[in-house]
Amino acid sequence: MAFWAMCAFLIGVVVDSIPIFAPPAWSVLVILIISFDADPWVVVVFGVLGSTLGRYILSRYIPHVSGRVLNRCGGKNLEYVGQRLNQGYWKTTLFVFLYTLTPLSTTALFTAAGIARAQLLYILPPFAAGKLISDAIMIVTGKLAAGDIREMFHGNFQPQTFVMLVVGIVLVGAVLFIDWQALLEKKKLMFSWRIWKGQPGSC
Numbered sequence: 001m002a003f004w005a006m007c008a009f010l011i012g013v014v015v016d017s018i019p020i021f022a023p024p025a026w027s028v029l030v031i032l033i034i035s036f037d038a039d040p041w042v043v044v045v046f047g048v049l050g051s052t053l054g055r056y057i058l059s060r061y062i063p064h065v066s067g068r069v070l071n072r073c074g075g076k077n078l079e080y081v082g083q084r085l086n087q088g089y090w091k092t093t094l095f096v097f098l099y100t101l102t103p104l105s106t107t108a109l110f111t112a113a114g115i116a117r118a119q120l121l122y123i124l125p126p127f128a129a130g131k132l133i134s135d136a137i138m139i140v141t142g143k144l145a146a147g148d149i150r151e152m153f154h155g156n157f158q159p160q161t162f163v164m165l166v167v168g169i170v171l172v173g174a175v176l177f178i179d180w181q182a183l184l185e186k187k188k189l190m191f192s193w194r195i196w197k198g199q200p201g202s203c
Helices: 002-016 025-036 040-069 072-085 089-101 107-115 120-140 143-153 159-177 180-186
Strands: none
Touching (some): 025 040, 025 120, 040 107, 072 159, 089 120
């Protein structure tokens, strides 16, 4: 049991410390259960612990990466997101918890939180609680998910897999390119495309 616990923990750490294009950790954990008949509850609990640590690592190193690729306007926009996440403990906690219950990737959330240096105390506990519930549902009772993964090995990717990948990329793009101050304060949807180093921009 200790061996599978360590495997699940390491999978969670590695997968959820990758910034953008990574499969959801639960899909890799299902492979562990199917292929090696590992205890689902052990895999879920230690996988979530690993994922929480992985998201912590991501949020710590992503600011150093963003500082090399984002200009002042891009950094300022994400700092505003971080300020909003820091404004209320219970509002932020509830939002993160409910968001984590959905099948959507939390990569965009932690990318923004890390770049904006948001309070991780507001984010990590509800993330862990929500992920424990959502992963348990996906792994323990998710027979369909297990079937999808088997078909992936045979080269038959399901439309749901592609859709979730696209949604994850769109969410990351939304975090980066939407002018959040204009949206939340002026109720205007505006985009800022000049956010990269070397690009002139007004902000």
